[in-house]
Amino acid sequence: MKKIVTLVALSIIITGCVSSGKVSVKREQLEHHRFVLESVNGKTVTGPELSFGEDMTVS
Template identity: 40%
Template sequence: MKKLTCLALGIALLAGCAQSASDALSAKDLEHRRYVLESVDGKPLTASQRQLDISFGEKLHVAGSMCNRFMGQGKLDGNVLKVDGMASTRMLCAEPELNQLDNLIGELLTTGATVDVKPQSLTLKNQQHTLVYKQADWVY
C-alpha cells in the first residue's frame, strides 16, 4: 500500500510540473497574431477613428501603431515581454490621448510588460497601466 501511495504521489507531482510548464507563454502563442486596442486602464478607447494595434510576426517581431508606428524585436522571459531597441516614427498627433498612448506603449514594451493571452484577447500590463486588446484579422 505504501508503494502505491508513493507512486500516486510521484505521478501527481509530475503532472503538476507538466501543467506548470505548459502554462508558460511562448513566442508561438503570439506569433502571426494581430490585436486591436480596446481599453486602457479599464476605460474604453475613444480617442481615434483608426485602429490602434499590435502584431507579432516571425521570431517575435513586434509592430503596431498608436499615434506613431512602432517596431522592434521582442523577447519573452516567462510571461514578460520586452522589446529591445524599439524604434518608432516621431509625428505629433492632433489628439493628445494618442500622444500619451505612444509614450505608454513605449514604456510598457521597453521596460517589460506582463502578457496574458486568452483565445480572443491580449493584455499587456505593468504596475501602473493595463492595455487590453482584442484579436483581429490581418488586414494587410
C-alpha cells in the first residue's frame, strides 16, 4: 500500500512540473544570443558557449 501511495504522489508531482503552456521559442528569440553553462550540480564550470547566428547556425 505504501508503494502505491508513493507512486501516486510522485506521479502527481511530476505532472505538476510539465509545462502545458502554448509558449514556444521562435527563431528571432534565439538569434544573436549567447548561452553559457555556468554550473553543474552547484559546481562552477568553465566551458564553451553556445550561440545561434543567422540561418540558425550554431557556434
